[in-house]
Amino acid sequence: MSEITVWGRKSSVNVQLVLWALDEMSRPYQRHDAGFIYGVVDTDEFRAMNPNGRVPVLIDGDAPPVFESAAILRYLASQYGDESFWPSAAVARAQVDKWAEWAKWNFGHAFIMTTFWKLVRTSADKIDHDTVRSALAAVEEILALADAKLATSTYLANDEFTLADIAFGYCLYRYYDIDVVRRDLPHLRRYYELLCRRPAYRKNIMVSYDELRA
Numbered sequence: 089m090s091e092i093t094v095w096g097r098k099s100s101v102n103v104q105l106v107l108w109a110l111d112e113m114s115r116p117y118q119r120h121d122a123g124f125i126y127g128v129v130d131t132d133e134f135r136a137m138n139p140n141g142r143v144p145v146l147i148d149g150d151a152p153p154v155f156e157s158a159a160i161l162r163y164l165a166s167q168y169g170d171e172s173f174w175p176s177a178a179v180a181r182a183q184v185d186k187w188a189e190w191a192k193w194n195f196g197h198a199f200i201m202t203t204f205w206k207l208v209r210t211s212a213d214k215i216d217h218d219t220v221r222s223a224l225a226a227v228e229e230i231l232a233l234a235d236a237k238l239a240t241s242t243y244l245a246n247d248e249f250t251l252a253d254i255a256f257g258y259c260l261y262r263y264y265d266i267d268v269v270r271r272d273l274p275h276l277r278r279y280y281e282l283l284c285r286r287p288a289y290r291k292n293i294m295v296s297y298d299e300l301r302a
């Protein structure tokens with residue numbers, strides 16, 4: 089079995105996504121802290137792996153480094169995922185991939201940048217609560233689409249746990265943990281509670297983000 093190395097701090101949602109995927113696939117790995125308070129990302133060695141100076145980076149055995157968490161997730165799924173998690177047929181795979189792509193950007197990226205950062209990574213006296221409220225409302229318009237989909241399937245893409253659930257679920261813990269008034273989205277809540285029962289979700293996603301607080 090090849091040795092897998094992950095570079096990136098455990099408080100990064102994009103690193104968490106990769107660690108969650110590795111544990112779902114029972115792939116052992118070693119991890120090195122990098123990014124934010126841990127530094128490393130500005131060194132020549134790190135930039136040779138990822139010229140963006142961002143985490144995560146994954147190295148699988150002798151293969152060249154992979155950066156971009158969504159690319160890492162698809163690599164791991166292709167290499168180690170089972171048929172239901174990441175179907176081999178292009179038509180079936182696209183049904184999973186469309187929700188993964190949709191979720192990663194429309195929910196994950198948008199929520200972290202417009203809501204989570206403005207609330208958690210901003211000092212209390214500088215938080216603009218009106219801006220946060222309207223950003224949250226926009227995020228919840230997206231989440232309402234997931235809620236409607238989840239009324240018809242157990243998981244996001246279909247009735248099996250797939251790559252799309254990692255691309256969507258990786259930011260849901262923070263959405264449900266922050267101190268805001270949330271929209272009533274019952275199917276999404278049911279789905280989140282299902283994810284919370286997964287040991288790999290609890291280990292990698294349901295973790296403290298205190299080191300990020302302003």
Ligand SMILES: N[C@@H](CCC(=O)N[C@@H](CS)C(=O)NCC(=O)O)C(=O)O
Nearest residue numbers: 100101102123124142143144156157
């Ligand atoms: N699109 C990239 C984004 C990578 C990214 O922005 N990572 C953040 C952490 S979530 C980062 O490296 N921040 C700078 C740092 O931690 O030093 C991906 O999905 O991997």
